[in-house]
Amino acid sequence: MSNTFLAASYHWRNRYLLMRHGHSQANQQALIISSPGRGVEAFGLSTIGEQQLASAVHAWAWPVPTQVVHSDFLRTTQTAARVAEAFKLTMTPDKRLRERSFGEWEGGSDERYPDVWALDAQNADHTTHQVEAVSTVAARMMTVIEEWEQQCEGETILVVSHGDPLQILLTALQDRPLTQHREQPALLPASITQVGAP
Template identity: 30%
Template sequence: MTMATRMGWIRHGITEWNRLGKIQGVTDIPLSEEGAEQARKLAERLSAEGGHWDGIYCSDLKRARRTAEILAERLDIPLVTDARLRERSFGKAEGMTPEERLAEWGVDWRANVPDQESDEVIRARGHDFVDEFSRRHPGQSWLIVTHGSFLARMLQSLCDDLTDSHLHNMSLTILERQAEDLKNNWKPHLHNCTLHLAAPSVKR
């Protein structure tokens, strides 16, 4: 019996810029200590659940890589970085607070930043990654640590059943594809779950 292929998509832990409402994009902001604690909580959850994960792919930006390192160490699985998993480039908007963005481009600022990476480009590099992943890891289960805007575009593109909801820092979304599904349809097993964040702090 052929096993399903699974992708456990994770938004990285929180950063200081997340707390301030600043747009990060490809600006390489480090994970905060709070974000590292969030990652430890998810690592403990995954370990306690006992499910099998073959490895982790992650964006090469610091906040995602550090999140993935904490998970990989606790779960004792290999870690691979891939620049295709980077956040959307937000151009001039990077580093700007909500008030600054509102003053510059108005309420619909996301549609008005002139030099940001387009949805089409994001989906192209994201699907390039997913297609290669599917060829290399049939029947396997991998975690994928990436970023909010990139992840939202990918989940909407891969799975019609998911709503366009805000993806929380350190949330877990699991998509599954059956081997006999020749149309490459991914189905949600879990979406935007942060139950682990309510757990007690993890002792180091």
Template identity: 30%
Template sequence: MSRLIVWRHGNTDWNATHRVQGQTDVALNAIGRQQAIDAAELLVTMRPDAIVSSDLHRAADTAAALAAHTGLAVGYDKRLRERYFGNWQGLTMAEVAELYPDQHYRWTHGQEVGGEVETLAELGARVSEGLLAAAALAPPGGTVVAVTHGAAARQGIGHLLEWPLEQLRTLRALQNCHWVELTHDRERGWQVAAYNVGPFSDRPVPPPV
């Protein structure tokens, strides 16, 4: 049985202020860097065989914390980037609601947003392709860690599992530096073994953007 760990990056100042990041390249803050170190100390016990990351710095620097424990080189895949949020990027969610009320309503209700925002279908297909490529790096029975982003993780996993959007919306957003553990074998295919696992389970959940 092979294992894929889908790991969200650590906290950023934009996470902390509920500002939409999307594909803007925002760095980890001091809290996020410590979260990455603490989470890496747990993930190293899973003995990963490979680490693949989004090329955005907040994900790449999170991956680097685990690489420092394992000695593994980090591979980078743009398909693991966060959802592209177009004109929303750089705005707080309060500003989005004020400037784009119709789009904000559709977003809060799990619908396609429209405008310049990447569709959920495109996001799911893109990220799941990246996750499958990462998983293929594992030897039989091995473990791969894929470092990505909140919205990207949820939609990519949902596409991989062939879940409808209604079912996917029942999952809470991943907390910063938390992960999903997926397993795969011939008989069962992909299954969720654990969700939202990490060292800071009592912290509030920043929006997955």
């Protein structure tokens, strides 16, 4: 359920493995956990998520990463750690890879996601119910990639983040309108999408 593509207009210096965290306790409880106050210390991987990561590492079908950078939320940190341990790599936390903030819906039911996405499709700058704008998420995610592109060359960088931020990043990398970020297939827990240098 993962994809590989190149942004045709860009000469990539590195390869990126964009990984959504494994199935989490927030997924299990159908909750929106998007604030650092909750997400950094709690709501880590579920038992299903741990199994997903064990399987992914055991049957690794991607280029071997040389760097690991991740959101500092517990579920993404644990996901990154399973891969980093397997390939004996150090990890670099980056707060810019955090979950999109869902504002007033924080801690509530994930049934609110489609309501937010419907508004996203109309306006990538909206902050209705104090939700973080798609354009803001795109900017911070793109900055992470741009900085790695400037800092190094020939690396395979595992980027562990969250569903919405990664879909928004992929939409930006494809140079598509950010309002279309939910039009591509949803990224499944523990899935990897390769972008960048072949």
